[in-house]
Amino acid sequence: MSNLADKTVLVIGLGKSGAAAARFLQKKRAQVTVVDSAESDDLERQASHLRSEGIEVLLGAQDAPEGKFDFGVLSPGVPPTLPLVKQLRDGGLHLISELELGYQHSLCLNIAITGTNGKTTTTELVERILTQNQKRTVTAGNIGTPLTAVVEQTKELDLLTLEVSSFQLEAIQYFRPSIAILLNITADHLDRYASMDEYALSKARIFESQQVFDWAIIQSEALARLKAIGVKIPAKIITFSVVDEEADIYLDRGLIISRLHNWTGPLLNMDHCRLMGPHNAENLMAALAVARVLRLPLEEVQKSLQSYVPAAHRCEVVAAVKGVRYVNDSKATNPDALDKALQTMPPGKKGEKNIFLIAGGRDKGFEYHSVGPQISKRVKHAFLIGETREKLRASWSLFTPCTLVGSLLEAVTEAAEQAVSGDIVLLSPACSSFDMFQNYQHRGDVFRQSVEHMERTMDGSETSCRPISGSGESE
Numbered sequence: 001m002s003n004l005a006d007k008t009v010l011v012i013g014l015g016k017s018g019a020a021a022a023r024f025l026q027k028k029r030a031q032v033t034v035v036d037s038a039e040s041d042d043l044e045r046q047a048s049h050l051r052s053e054g055i056e057v058l059l060g061a062q063d064a065p066e067g068k069f070d071f072g073v074l075s076p077g078v079p080p081t082l083p084l085v086k087q088l089r090d091g092g093l094h095l096i097s098e099l100e101l102g103y104q105h106s107l108c109l110n111i112a113i114t115g116t117n118g119k120t121t122t123t124e125l126v127e128r129i130l131t132q133n134q135k136r137t138v139t140a141g142n143i144g145t146p147l148t149a150v151v152e153q154t155k156e157l158d159l160l161t162l163e164v165s166s167f168q169l170e171a172i173q174y175f176r177p178s179i180a181i182l183l184n185i186t187a188d189h190l191d192r193y194a195s196m197d198e199y200a201l202s203k204a205r206i207f208e209s210q211q212v213f214d215w216a217i218i219q220s221e222a223l224a225r226l227k228a229i230g231v232k233i234p235a236k237i238i239t240f241s242v243v244d245e246e247a248d249i250y251l252d253r254g255l256i257i258s259r260l261h262n263w264t265g266p267l268l269n270m271d272h273c274r275l276m277g278p279h280n281a282e283n284l285m286a287a288l289a290v291a292r293v294l295r296l297p298l299e300e301v302q303k304s305l306q307s308y309v310p311a312a313h314r315c316e317v318v319a320a321v322k323g324v325r326y327v328n329d330s331k332a333t334n335p336d337a338l339d340k341a342l343q344t345m346p347p348g349k350k351g352e353k354n355i356f357l358i359a360g361g362r363d364k365g366f367e368y369h370s371v372g373p374q375i376s377k378r379v380k381h382a383f384l385i386g387e388t389r390e391k392l393r394a395s396w397s398l399f400t401p402c403t404l405v406g407s408l409l410e411a412v413t414e415a416a417e418q419a420v421s422g423d424i425v426l427l428s429p430a431c432s433s434f435d436m437f438q439n440y441q442h443r444g445d446v447f448r449q450s451v452e453h454m455e456r457t458m459d460g461s462e463t464s465c466r467p468i469s470g471s472g473e474s475e
Helices: 016-027 041-052 083-090 098-104 119-131 151-156 196-207 220-228 278-294 298-306 335-344 369-378 389-396 408-418 440-456
Strands: 008-012 031-036 056-059 071-074 095-097 109-114 137-141 159-163 179-182 215-219 236-241 249-252 255-260 263-269 316-321 324-328 355-359 379-384 402-404 424-427
Touching (some): 008 016, 016 031, 016 041, 031 041, 041 056, 071 098, 083 095, 095 098, 109 119, 119 278, 119 298, 179 196, 215 220, 220 236, 249 278, 255 278, 263 298, 278 298, 316 440, 324 440, 335 355, 335 369, 355 408, 369 379, 379 408, 408 424, 424 440
Parallel strands (some): 008 031, 031 056, 071 095, 109 159, 109 179, 355 379, 355 424, 379 402
Antiparallel strands (some): 249 255, 255 263, 316 324
16 A cells, blocks of 8 residues: 555546545545546536645646646546547556555455446345345445545455446556456447457456455356456356356256355245346346355345345336336446346236337447347337437337337337336336436436326326336446
């Protein structure tokens, strides 16, 4: 752990992570300058707060500020291709991620969870089994609280539970989880990465500093992909999968089963959990593997997992009106997450199509044809919004009727007019939210408000708001 007193540090990117890093550095008596190439009212408000605390902030910065810096801290939202970042690197400035900065000054071991989808759900599951088994932990990272914001708490903790994105892993140096989890690798962020191999390599960095006595918990299919591109994992490996029956932990007719030494047999019945679907089975498998590594009592772990209630915006039923369920899966920001949501929704009578899909948003560089067969089986009609709506129509019109609409309210209203009892109106966008909304939470809230507005305009409607389950992760 290096001494930060009197160091001059440049923080690149003023967001939640950048602000947390700046405040942490200042507490450690470093001289901090924050730069951001963008300008907005929200950024100006954040900058004003930091300036009032004695931190220099430069907005609209297209070039590196004058002066000599000992190192720089990258916020995860700042792409490495940004001209300002390339200029700093070409000038020889050593850059680390906010995650790396927090790790270097943490005083406890950590469990780190990454993957394309399922990160937040699995992070919450791991936190739950730890706290309910008297292990002191907090969640941080991509889940919403930057690691640098909780560093001071780590001296009181047994373990940190970290959700980690590929963006955060790009600029690590020594970051080393005692237990590292890779849930899956499917197409995402191809607007930032040149290929799927490059994206996979960014995920694989979670393992690179591990030692032979650490643990790597990996989905079998993700492990095969990493091996195919030459990644070697130094830690002890536990595999899990819902499709690979040779995995250490696997699914058999709704039962999660282990073949691990001294831990064989059924671990959990999915019918006893509030989480549904094969993707959530794998999230549960990863959490169970953590419990095994830490030697937590299985009976207590089962109780923790069975009582877990999924967070909002993940296949969340927001209303049931005249037999039609309205489901908010705004967190589904890539085609794989949409595919999982379609698999999770209850089928129609006699297996008939029963889903009115609302999708679209800002493109992340995907080809959307891959989810076409699942749409063909499940979707009656798709209502498409946002910047990608034309691209989605071109990809999906062979599989289901598609209608372009201008807003979520219009999509909900038109779907409600066509839906009958037993149908599902599903918001599962397969795209990021940043074309029309602040974030995926804002999009989900607007969907909920649109459903409420639709209810008020329908005479004699009866509503039951009971959440069920589901997931999808990572914008």
